Amino acid sequence: MEEILDILKNRNTILYPTDTVWGLGCDATNEEAVKKIYQLKNREESKSLIILVSSIEMLEQYVDYIPKKALEILRESEKPTTIIYNNPKGLAANTVASDNTIAIRIPQDDFCIQLIKEFGKPIVSTSANVSGEPTPKSFSEISEAILKNVDYVVNLQQEKVAEKSSTILKIEGDTVIVIRE
Template sequence: MTTEQQKIEVQKALQALKKGGLILYPTDTVWGIGCDATNAEAVQKIYKLKQRDDSQALICMVNNYGMLEKHVDNVPKMAYTILDVAIKPTTIIYDHPAGVAENLIAADNTLAIRVVKHKFCEQLIKYLGKPLVSTSANISSQPTPKSYKEISEHILKGVDYVVNLQNEKSASQPSAIIKLGNDGKVVVVRE
């Protein structure tokens, strides 16, 4: 992928996101369905597309620690240590999220956030200036697609824009998920 191609795709994806649309895009893990994490209507569209109960929280991504700190009331110091030593993409579930759509926040007032290290996603989030929802590109209870070719027609037709980077290599595995309470409790949800 050339830098020029990436810039064009970032702009096209941004247009869809700013209109409250859904995008299908490559991430640092698997192909994801995304939207502006501050737009409750867009978040609801994702639940509907995935046929997922909205009590099952979604992950969102930020592009740096500054954006993370803006959307979590108190980031535990342990989070930075975990993220600095993580070998694979790692999502952390934080207590007391802030500044995101209410329907993105779990019933226990937590939110799963990943600081992404993926050129396309970093650029997209930078220009959006907000966190980006990232959930696997499948209907709930169906297997997570390991590549673009495995994404169902239902998902492809249900988004407003498909990022034209189908040859983009991704890890093809979901991120690790760790729940990190402000009380210091650490729980590994998914390795």
């Protein structure tokens, strides 16, 4: 864990297992680190990223307002659910979408929660693939381009297979809009 925390503190990138698919991560509050993620994925910075936080309390530090409906979903959801929030704060500008929103998930994975708690800040979580390529469902499907260029590979659960990414929801008033099932 200490080595991973040093990597994150030094604005570097990690490849790690999440509660969904293998992810590329970095300090979500540091623009330089986030830029490395976009370069790894060969992705335009205009496409926003998913951020992981360890708890509702941490979430409150990075968004102006959490709708009641979002709190209900977070407390009741049994599967990984990412929610899009308005007016993020304290995050790297290049993590925020052009409409001033951010996609945030509280992972349902002990390792991820512990990592975020010990790091003390949110981390980026984007699928470990080059933009346009299929999302790898297992470590063995991650491309050489990613493996060679990421700063650190978390050697944990390399046999893990993920069937799908998280559900992504946007809440407008009392209306829940499903962005990705």
